Amino acid sequence: MPKGGIEVRAETTGALTRMAHELLTSPELGELLDKLEREIKELPYESDKASLVRVTRRQYDNAVKLPTKLVEELEKATALGQDAWERAREESDFRAFEPHLARILELQIEKAHALGFEDDPYDALLDTFEPGMRSRDVTALFDQLKSRLVPLIQAINERADAVDAAPLQRGFDVDSQWSVTMEVIERIGFDLKHGRQDRSAHPFAMGLAPTDVRLTTRFDPEYLGSGLYGSIHEAGHGMYEQGLPLEHIDDFLGNSVSLGIHESQSRLWENIVGRSRPFWRYFLPKVQAAFPGKLDDIDVEGMYRAVNKVAHPSVIRVEADEVTYNLHIFLRFELERELIAGRIEVRDLPEAWNEKTRAFLGFTPASDKVGVLQDVHWSAGLFGYFPTYTLGTVLSAQLYECVKRDVPDVEDRIALGDFSAIKSWMQARIYRHGARFEPLELIERATGEPLRPEPYLRYIEEKYRELYGIS
């Protein structure tokens, strides 16, 4: 979009948001739901009709709690806030962003109280991204993770030189990187008849419909991992979007269910599959052929090690490796809970951020630009969003354990270039359900167990102890 188009687009999206809110909160819909709830009493819980009424009721009840004025104010504050954040980040000037963030936070707290909660206002916001999840459960889960990840990271840091990522930094022609990512995302299962990939400043995935899913990626000529793993990550999101039930495209059952479930798909493909030995058994010759002479001296083991190097210190969240990434999330989760609870003030946020960075990651950010201003989320009003990244990461390992249980030779198949078993499993257990079940319910139905950290901790500890020679 040209710079000068921002204002009109903000007005347009504001108008559409209002229209959607008005439709969703119309008294006719409320009356219809009352009537239908009596009708579906005898129907099975999983049936289309019962599910549609149940899920629509949930959307309706949440929407009617939000006054149109608040919805509009939030839309306006975040449109301005994002613009202010962008400029503030460029100048590394938190003070220029502070009044905007203060206003957004104020409206978020208002929103939390409008939505209602049991004991923690943060829950109301978290629930909009991860229905059914409570912050006490997140805290308990994160504490368990922390107690095992922090010592693991310490052990890794002591042996930082054991893994060498230099092969990925040999300079890689961007057009060939493009071809490689196209080959990889198509091979792992992203359907190019119903989706496409383009280049942009930031990687993202967006499903306009299951039949039209757009991915973007970006390339760093100095680092092969950036474009390749960015594309695989977005393709993971994209396959979920392509697998959503097309017959429900016009109702709420056709939606993805939560950000955590979404992230479980992107992380699974990016990290568990994409950074595995079988993946490289299949793809290494192809990647070598795409960059003649660049990687001829590297074998599967060398590639596997290079793509799993743990960075230290890990300054920017989106560039963090899969182990330290979670620490970035813990930090943001704790800070935003404090902000929502009013236990820290916006003006004290940079200091709080730096303090927590020292505690969690062991360094002080060089500037607010690479510190408290590094993420777009708060400027966009996305409080309660960050924890879903780690929830998805944890879930990805739990799902993959189930895939391996049900398809014992899945990794042999991957090594031969056949990735279809994973997508089929996800299609049957996750994708096709859309938003029919709440996330925690979907996880139990898909895996037979509640969300739990053990599979992830097992995965991450086994992988990195072996990689770094930690006993």
Place this chain on the structure above:
Amino acid sequence: MPKGGIEVRAETTGALTRMAHELLTSPELGELLDKLEREIKELPYESDKASLVRVTRRQYDNAVKLPTKLVEELEKATALGQDAWERAREESDFRAFEPHLARILELQIEKAHALGFEDDPYDALLDTFEPGMRSRDVTALFDQLKSRLVPLIQAINERADAVDAAPLQRGFDVDSQWSVTMEVIERIGFDLKHGRQDRSAHPFAMGLAPTDVRLTTRFDPEYLGSGLYGSIHEAGHGMYEQGLPLEHIDDFLGNSVSLGIHESQSRLWENIVGRSRPFWRYFLPKVQAAFPGKLDDIDVEGMYRAVNKVAHPSVIRVEADEVTYNLHIFLRFELERELIAGRIEVRDLPEAWNEKTRAFLGFTPASDKVGVLQDVHWSAGLFGYFPTYTLGTVLSAQLYECVKRDVPDVEDRIALGDFSAIKSWMQARIYRHGARFEPLELIERATGEPLRPEPYLRYIEEKYRELYGIS
């Protein structure tokens, strides 16, 4: 868009079209217009309020004549029709497209009768693109043009070798073509803070708002003219869109007024300015610098001649030179009038097309692909659209005569790279009025005269007689 996304997009645009039609035809709007028409009786014709009521009334009256069912049927038939046309054109198989075109034509005739007309159903359709224009006036105008253009083209064809376009066919690096077009469109006045250019399969211009106007272009490495003049043409459309009154973005006054007026802007920049000597006086050194060694032996006169070569025969409309282009329009205008009047049947269209091509252009198309199937318009239901291309062409010369009258040194300024006088003139006389006046009214107000062919005929005859040495 990925191939598989077509169906859902058709449903989405169908739904939006229905919603817009329902809003526009709502009884509340009708009552409001009745009430406002009494209120504005005393207001000046040009005033915002009077104009808004008058223009809205026109939109409302036309919309209420169209039953929602017809609007939906048209939307559906053209969505399917365009897909069928694309495939039929690829295979050069008119019979595959025939039933779709027959259905679209049937609906167009229904639409013409629903809209109403005095003596010619074609007028009802023409009026949707060029309000106030009647086909008898178009016929009279086209006859005048024909009587002068046909002998001119004959004379040119007899001296076809007098002009040499070979310098444009020396092979031009596409990245450098991109840079050149960006430099040109910015210099002539397209505002890149409120617009952008991208590459696509077909050149087009689209104004999302005056603050956000998108252009696309395409490049032919074998022919420099294709991308350069495509970009200038679209930038002409784009400057008009950027100049529309922003304060009327949410009402009908903020729209462009007609396709003919739009085309007058694109043709003016593409042909009258872009294919002139002063243009090349300024741009030749820049274009030479963009393609080192390629055009060093060409002077301004050589470039001026090369970009004005008249192609013979001129097979494809969109690739035709500015002289024979009009013959393509006459041909289509006559055929679509016959179709709407029921004087020829769809099944006889290919033969009728070929016959008229022989009569107007002197050759028989090698296949339906490059004959009757070459244009998208009819598959999209755009009957009555073609004449606006020539109306715009004629008007472009009339407007430029006025610019030269008001700014006598405009061509000296162009030669120095200052194109601002033309845009300022258009801003004051055309752009800023949006849809406030009907096209014929706007032309009279802008030029002091009705639309007339003399300036165009003078321009084209003087230019091409000199170029081809015709006495």
